[in-house]
Amino acid sequence: MAARPRVIIIGGGFGGLTAARALKRAPVDVTLVDRRNHHVFQPLLYQVATAALSPGEIASPIRWIVRRQSNVRVLLAEAQRVDVARRTVLLATTGTTLKGHATEPDGSLTLEYDYLIVAAGATHAYFGHDEWRERAAGLKTLDDALVIRRRMLLAFERAELEPDADRRRRLLTFVVIGGGATGVELAGALAELSRHALAHEFRSIHPDTARIVLIEGGPDVLPAFLPPLRAFARGALKKLGVEVRTGATVTSVDDDAVEVGGERLPAGTVLWAAGVAAAPIGRALGAPVDRAGRVLVEPDLSIPGHPEVFVIGDLASVTQDGRPLPGVAPVAVQEGEHVARVISGNSRRAFRYRNPGDMATIGRAAAIADFGRFQLTGWIAWVAWLFVHILKLTGFRNRLVVLVQWAWAYFTYQRSIRLITGEDRG
Amino acid sequence: MAARPRVIIIGGGFGGLTAARALKRAPVDVTLVDRRNHHVFQPLLYQVATAALSPGEIASPIRWIVRRQSNVRVLLAEAQRVDVARRTVLLATTGTTLKGHATEPDGSLTLEYDYLIVAAGATHAYFGHDEWRERAAGLKTLDDALVIRRRMLLAFERAELEPDADRRRRLLTFVVIGGGATGVELAGALAELSRHALAHEFRSIHPDTARIVLIEGGPDVLPAFLPPLRAFARGALKKLGVEVRTGATVTSVDDDAVEVGGERLPAGTVLWAAGVAAAPIGRALGAPVDRAGRVLVEPDLSIPGHPEVFVIGDLASVTQDGRPLPGVAPVAVQEGEHVARVISGNSRRAFRYRNPGDMATIGRAAAIADFGRFQLTGWIAWVAWLFVHILKLTGFRNRLVVLVQWAWAYFTYQRSIRLITGEDRG
Numbered sequence: 001m002a003a004r005p006r007v008i009i010i011g012g013g014f015g016g017l018t019a020a021r022a023l024k025r026a027p028v029d030v031t032l033v034d035r036r037n038h039h040v041f042q043p044l045l046y047q048v049a050t051a052a053l054s055p056g057e058i059a060s061p062i063r064w065i066v067r068r069q070s071n072v073r074v075l076l077a078e079a080q081r082v083d084v085a086r087r088t089v090l091l092a093t094t095g096t097t098l099k100g101h102a103t104e105p106d107g108s109l110t111l112e113y114d115y116l117i118v119a120a121g122a123t124h125a126y127f128g129h130d131e132w133r134e135r136a137a138g139l140k141t142l143d144d145a146l147v148i149r150r151r152m153l154l155a156f157e158r159a160e161l162e163p164d165a166d167r168r169r170r171l172l173t174f175v176v177i178g179g180g181a182t183g184v185e186l187a188g189a190l191a192e193l194s195r196h197a198l199a200h201e202f203r204s205i206h207p208d209t210a211r212i213v214l215i216e217g218g219p220d221v222l223p224a225f226l227p228p229l230r231a232f233a234r235g236a237l238k239k240l241g242v243e244v245r246t247g248a249t250v251t252s253v254d255d256d257a258v259e260v261g262g263e264r265l266p267a268g269t270v271l272w273a274a275g276v277a278a279a280p281i282g283r284a285l286g287a288p289v290d291r292a293g294r295v296l297v298e299p300d301l302s303i304p305g306h307p308e309v310f311v312i313g314d315l316a317s318v319t320q321d322g323r324p325l326p327g328v329a330p331v332a333v334q335e336g337e338h339v340a341r342v343i344s345g346n347s348r349r350a351f352r353y354r355n356p357g358d359m360a361t362i363g364r365a366a367a368i369a370d371f372g373r374f375q376l377t378g379w380i381a382w383v384a385w386l387f388v389h390i391l392k393l394t395g396f397r398n399r400l401v402v403l404v405q406w407a408w409a410y411f412t413y414q415r416s417i418r419l420i421t422g423e424d425r426g
Numbered sequence: 427m428a429a430r431p432r433v434i435i436i437g438g439g440f441g442g443l444t445a446a447r448a449l450k451r452a453p454v455d456v457t458l459v460d461r462r463n464h465h466v467f468q469p470l471l472y473q474v475a476t477a478a479l480s481p482g483e484i485a486s487p488i489r490w491i492v493r494r495q496s497n498v499r500v501l502l503a504e505a506q507r508v509d510v511a512r513r514t515v516l517l518a519t520t521g522t523t524l525k526g527h528a529t530e531p532d533g534s535l536t537l538e539y540d541y542l543i544v545a546a547g548a549t550h551a552y553f554g555h556d557e558w559r560e561r562a563a564g565l566k567t568l569d570d571a572l573v574i575r576r577r578m579l580l581a582f583e584r585a586e587l588e589p590d591a592d593r594r595r596r597l598l599t600f601v602v603i604g605g606g607a608t609g610v611e612l613a614g615a616l617a618e619l620s621r622h623a624l625a626h627e628f629r630s631i632h633p634d635t636a637r638i639v640l641i642e643g644g645p646d647v648l649p650a651f652l653p654p655l656r657a658f659a660r661g662a663l664k665k666l667g668v669e670v671r672t673g674a675t676v677t678s679v680d681d682d683a684v685e686v687g688g689e690r691l692p693a694g695t696v697l698w699a700a701g702v703a704a705a706p707i708g709r710a711l712g713a714p715v716d717r718a719g720r721v722l723v724e725p726d727l728s729i730p731g732h733p734e735v736f737v738i739g740d741l742a743s744v745t746q747d748g749r750p751l752p753g754v755a756p757v758a759v760q761e762g763e764h765v766a767r768v769i770s771g772n773s774r775r776a777f778r779y780r781n782p783g784d785m786a787t788i789g790r791a792a793a794i795a796d797f798g799r800f801q802l803t804g805w806i807a808w809v810a811w812l813f814v815h816i817l818k819l820t821g822f823r824n825r826l827v828v829l830v831q832w833a834w835a836y837f838t839y840q841r842s843i844r845l846i847t848g849e850d851r852g
Contacts, residue, residue, distance in 0.1 A: 037583060037846045054480040056843035063627040064844065073629040076583040076846075093587050109587065142847050157463060157502040161519050161535065201489040203499040397834045397842055401827055408823045416823055417482035418490065420463045420502075421568050422848055 004029050004071075005114040007343060008089050010079045010281065012039050012062040014329045015313030016119035018336030020072050021065075026344035030072040031111060033091060036141070037061050037076050041393055043329060044402075045139055046182060049148040050189035051197075051415040057402050059142055060394045077109065079120070082284050084306050088112050115308050115343050118281065118295075119336070122314035122327060125277035125292065132253040136272035139182060146422060148271060152190065153420050155268045156198060159205045171268040172210040175258045177250055178274030179216025180223070181360040184233060186271055187214040188363035191240035196413035213243045213267075215260055217274070220246055222360060222368070224326060229368040232377040236362035250274075276327060278315045285309065290317045299350035301339055307348070310339045320353055329392075330356050359385045364410070430455050430497075431540040433769060434515050436505045436707065438465050438488040440755045441739030442545035444762030446498050447491075452770035456498040457537060459517060463487050463502050466568055467819055469755060470828075472608060474571035476615035477579065477623075477841040481568045483828050486820045503535065505546070508710050510732050514538050541734050541769050544707065544721075545762070548740035548753060551703035551718065558679040562698035565608060572848060574697060578616065579846050581694045582624060585631045597694035598636040601684045603676055604700030605642025606649070607786040610659060612697055613640040614789035617666035622839035639669045639693075641686055643700070646672055648786060648794070650752060655794040658803040662788035676700075702753060704741045711735065716743045725776035727765055733774070736765045746779055755818075756782050785811045790836070 005028045009016045012034035020032050038059040047053040063074040077091040091109045124138035137148050152174070159171040176187045191212050198207035214221065214237065221237070221244060222230050237244055245260065252259035257266045278293035287303035288296045294317035297303060301310045301318070313332035318325045325331045331353055338351045357371040359381070367381040376384055386406065393399050405416060431454045435442045438460035446458050464485040473479040489500040503517040517535045550564035563574050578600070585597040602613045617638050624633035640647065640663065647663070647670060648656050663670055671686065678685035683692045704719035713729035714722045720743035723729060727736045727744070739758035744751045751757045757779055764777045783797040785807070793807040802810055812832065819825050831842060 037579060037844070054482040054843075055845055055847060056480040059845055061627075061844045064840075067627045074627075075587060076580075077587065093584065142845065146847065153463060154502075158519065161501060161503065201487075201493045201500075395842075397830070397840075400834075401830055404823070404827055404830065408826075414490075414823075416821075417480075418463070418487045419481055419485055419568065421481060421572070423569075 005343075006031070006112060007115045007117065008033065008111055008113040009117045009119060010034075010089070011119035011121055011279075011313070011315075012036070012074075013042070013119060013121050013313060013332065015121075015332035015336040016117065017062065017065065018333045019117050019119065019312065019340045021069065022337050022340030023071070023344060024069050026071075026340070028071065028115070028343065031075060032062065032066070032072055033075045033077050033079055033089070034062055035076070035078045037063070038142070039065060039394065040142055041398075042140075043389060044393075045142070045145050046185045046189055048142065048145040048417075049139055049152075049186065050193055051149055051153065051418040052189065052409055053402060053405055054417050055142045055146065057398055057405065058393070060398065065394060075109075079281055080108070082116065082118070082281065084116075084286060084303075084309055086112075087114070087116070087308070089116065113308075116310065117336075117339055118285065118309070118311045118315060119313045119332070120279035120281050120315050122276040122278050122292075124272055125275035126272070127275055129253070132272070135253050135255065136177060136270040138272040139186070148186075149417075150420050150422060151269050152193070153418055156194075156202065156205070156207055156210075157420070158268075160202050161204075166266075168205060169211075170256070170266040172205065172207070173213070173265070173267045174210060174269045174271070175213045175215060175265060175267040176271045176273060177215050177253075177258070178272065179214055179218070179221035179244070179246065180273060183214060183216070183271075183273035184221055184237065185361055186273060187212055187242045188237060188240055188361065188366075191237075191242050192363045192413075193415050195241065197415040197418070211243065212241065213245060213265065215248050215250060215258075216244070216246045217249050218246065224358060225360070225368060225370060226375065229370060229375055229377060233360065233362050233368055236366040239366075240363055276314065282311065282315045285311070287311070292317075300342055300348045301335055301351050302342075310342070312336055312339055318351065318353070325353050328358075359388065361385050364413075431769075432457070432538060433541045433543065434459065434537055434539040435543045435545060436460075436515070437545035437547055437739070437741075438462070438500075439468070439545060439547050439739060439758065441547075441758035441762040442543060443488065443491065444759045445543050445545065445738065445766045447495065448763050448766030449497070449770060450495050452497075452766070454497065454541070454769065457501060457539075458488065458492070458498055459501050459503050459505055459515070460488055461502070461504045462567070463489070464568070465491060465820065468566075469815060470819075471565055471568075471571050472611045472615055474568065474843075475565055475574040475578075475612065476619055477575055477844040478615065478835055479828060479831055480843050481572065483824055483831065484819070485568055486824065491820060501535075505707055506534070508542065508544070508707065510542075510711060510729075510735055512538075513540070513542070513734070515542065539734075542736065543762075543765055544711065544735070544737045544741060545739045545758070546705035546707050546741050548702040548704050548718075550698060551701035552698070553701055555679070558698070561679050561681065562603060562696040564698040565612070574612075575843075576846050576848060577695050578619070579844055582620075582628065582631070582633055582636075583846070584694075586628050587630075592692075594631060595637075596682070596692040598631065598633070599691070599693045600636060600638045600695045600697070601691060601693040602638070602640045602697045602699060603679075603684070604698065605640055605644070605647035605670070605672065606699060609640060609642070609697075609699035610647055610663065611787055612699060613638055613668045614663060614666055614787065614792075617663075617668050618789045618839075619841050621667065623841040623844070637669065638667065639671060639691065641674050641676060641684075642670070642672045643675050644672065650784060651786070651794060651796060652801065655796060655801055655803060659786065659788050659794055662792040666789055702740065708737065708741045711737070713737070718743075726768055726774045727761055727777050728768075736768070738762055738765055744777065744779070751779050754784075785814065787811050790839075
C-alpha cells in the first residue's frame with residue numbers, strides 16, 4: 001500500500017483552517033503549521049482593541065478546533081523556507097518566544113510534502129514608511145489588539161493627569177488612518193467608548209470631547225460599498241462625532257502629530273488601518289507576485305508550474321470578472337474549501353467566489369449590509385451583522401459568552417474589558 | 427467653611443478599594459492611586475494562569491467600580507515617596523509604560539493629604555535568590571498570570587516538536603514551589619489541564635503523563651488548615667497525579683532544573699508560590715517593619731506617632747491572639763472598612779478580624795473549607811467555594827460570564843482560554 005499523501009498547510013487563519021477541516025475524510029495526512037497556537041476570528045478583532053470583548057472570546061486554540069480530526073497534526077512553528085523543487089518546508093520552532101529556556105537550542109525541522117497549501121495571510125504595510133510602524137499601531141493579531149487597547153486607555157488616563165490644556169487636547173486626539181471596514185469600525189467603536197462607557201468616570205477631563213479623526217486617501221470611506229450605503233456610514237460616523245477626512249494623504253507620522261494634506265494634527269494615539277502587504281513567504285515560492293506581494297495564482301489556485309502548491313486567502317491574488325477579490329474571510333474560506341476539493345478529488349476546476357454579502361458596523365445599532373439583491377442599513381443591518389458574526393464564531397462557548405457581552409454592552413453602554421496590561425515596547 | 431479633609435489611598439486592591447467605597451458618605455475627598463487601572467480578584471488569578479478564565483473576567487477598571495462615588499478620583503500613577511512630616515505623597519505617572527510617546531516628559535505630582543491609607547500590597551520574595559525570579563514565575567498580577575499561562579502552554583507545544591526523549595520529559599515537568607493555597611491551586615489546576623483539557627489534542631506526546639511536582643519547605647501543604655483538611659487535600663492532589671514533596675528545601679533554580687534536597691529535578695516550567703515581601707513603600711514610612719517588610723501597626727492600624735497614616739492589607743503586620751493575620755482578601759477588606767470608620771467617625775477602636783472561613787480548591791469538585799464551627803471537604807466544599815467566589819466577584823457581568831465558563835469547564839472538561847499571547851522577556 002502506498003503511503004498517504006502528505007499535505008502541509010502553512011497558516012491557521014480562515015483559509016488554512018478551512019482547508020484542514022475540509023480534508024477531514026480525505027485519505028491524506030495533514031500538518032497544519034502556525035506561528036501562533038490560536039485561530040483568531042479577525043472580523044471581531046476591533047472589538048478586542050476597543051475593550052468590548054476579551055481575546056479568549058474571539059480566539060480558539062487551533063489544536064482544539066481540529067482535536068477530533070485524527071489525520072491532522074498541529075505544529076506551533078514558523079515556516080521559514082519553502083523549496084518547491086524538493087518539496088520541503090523548513091520550520092523554525094518559535095523557541096525565541098520562550099526565554100528562560102535559553103539552553104534549548106532553537107530547533108528547526110524539515111518536512112516533506114506532496115501537497116502544500118500556503119495560507120500565511122498578510123501583515124501591515126506602511127507604504128514605504130516603516131518608521132511609522134511604532135507610532136501607528138496596526139490590527140492583525142490579538143497582540144496588536146492588546147497594544148491598541150492599552151494605548152487608547154492610557155491616553156485617557158494620562159489626560160486625566162495632565163495639567164497643560166494643549167497636551168491634554170493632544171492626548172485626547174485619536175487618528176485612524178484608513179477608511180476601509182477596519183478603520184470605520186475602529187473609529188466608530190472608539191467614539192462610542194469615549195461618548196458612553198468612559199463619559200462619567202473621570203474628574204478632570206471629559207472623555208466625550210475626545211477628537212476622533214478618520215483619514216482616507218480615496219474619495220470616500222468604505223469604497224467597496226454602494227454609494228447609498230457609504231452615505232449612511234458617513235452619516236452614522238458624523239452622528240458619533242467622528243471627523244471624516246477623505247481625499248487626504250498622510251505625509252508624516254511622528255511622536256507628536258500626524259501630517260495630513262499639509263496640516264499638522266497633534267495626536268496622542270495613531271491607528272493604522274490603511275495598507276496590507278502579503279506575508280513574505282509568498283515571494284519565496286518563486287511564483288509571480290503583484291505589487292503588494294500577493295501570489296498570482298492559476299485558476300485552480302495553484303502556482304504556475306507546480307500543481308501541488310496552492311496559495312489561498314490574503315496571500316493570493318485572484319481576479320474574478322476583471323476585479324481582484326478582497327482580502328476578507330469568506331474569500332479565504334471558499335478558497336480553502338476549493339483547494340481541499342482539488343486535493344481530495346483531484347479535479348482541477350477553476351475557483352469561483354460566491355459573495356455571501358458584505359457588511360460593516362459603525363457602532364451601536366448602526367451597520368450597512370449588501371447582499372447583492374438587497375441592501376440594509378441601520379438597526380436591521382446591525383441585527384443581521386450580529387446574527388452572522390455569532391453564527392460564524394468558532395465554539396459554542398464563545399458564542400454564548402460573546403452574546404452575553406454584547407447584550408450587556410447594549411443595555412448598559414459599557415465596555416467591559418478595559419484592562420491596561422502588558423508593556424509597550426513597540 | 428473649612429475644606430473637606432483629603433484622603434489619599436495608595437493601592438486599589440481589596441484593602442484600598444474597600445476603604446474608598448466605605449468612605450462613600452463621609453465628608454472627605456478621596457484620591458485613589460494605583461499603578462494599574464484595574465482591581466484584580468486575586469483569589470481567581472490562578473484560574474487565569476491555567477487558562478480557565480480570561481483576565482477581563484476577574485478584573486474591573488478601578489474608576490468603573492467607583493464611578494458613582496463623586497468624592498473619589500482615581501489616578502493611574504505610582505506612589506514613589508511619602509513624606510509623613512509634610513503629609514505629602516510624590517506620584518510618578520506611569521509614563522514609561524507608554525512608549526511611542528517619548529516626547530512626553532514623565533510627569534510627577536505632589537499631593538497633600540490629611541489622611542493617608544497605604545494599601546500597596548506585597549510582591550514575590552525569593553529568599554535572597556533574586557536570580558531565580560526570571561525562571562520561577564510568581565503570581566500576583568494579571569501580567570504574571572499571562573506569563574505563566576504562556577509558559578505552560580508553550581511547554582506542551584515545544585514538547586510536541588521535541589524529538590529527544592529526555593528533553594521532552596524535561597519540558598513536560600512542572601515544578602510548583604510553595605505548598606500554600608496558591609501553590610496547591612496552581613498544581614491542581616495544572617494537573618487537570620494536562621489530564622483532561624489537553625489529553626487528546628497532541629499527536630507525539632501524551633500531556634496526561636506530564637509530571638507535576640509540588641514542593642513545600644514545611645512539614646505539610648496548606649499549613650493554615652486543620653490536619654484532617656490537609657489530609658483530604660493531599661489525597662486529592664495524589665488522585666490528580668501531583669507529586670507532593672514536603673520538608674523539602676529548594677537550593678537552586680537554573681535554566682535546566684530545580685535542585686531540591688540535593689536532587690536535581692530537570693524541569694521546563696517553574697512556578698513560584700513560596701514567599702511574599704511587602705511593597706517597598708512600607709519601609710519609606712519610617713515606622714517599624716517586620717522581617718518581610720510589613721509595617722507593624724498600632725491596634726487601630728495607624729503607624730506609631732502618626733494617627734493620620736494607616737497601613738492595611740498585605741503590607742500591614744497585625745497580630746491577633748498571638749498569631750499574625752494572614753495575607754488574604756477578607757483581612758484586607760475588614761481592615762479597609764475599619765480605617766474608613768476611624769476616619770469618618772474619628773473613633774479609635776482597635777481593629778479585630780472576624781474570620782469568615784478559609785477555603786482552598788484542589789481541582790474539579792474537590793475543595794476544603796473551614797468555617798470555624800464546621801469543616802467541609804470534597805464536592806460540597808467545592809460548591810461552597812464556587813458560591814462564595816461568584817458572589818464576591820465585582821460586577822454582575824463578570825459573575826454571569828464566569829458562571830458560564832465554569833459550567834462549560836465542568837461539563838466538557840475543557841479549558842477555554844488557552845491562548846499564547848505576548849512575548850516573554852523575563
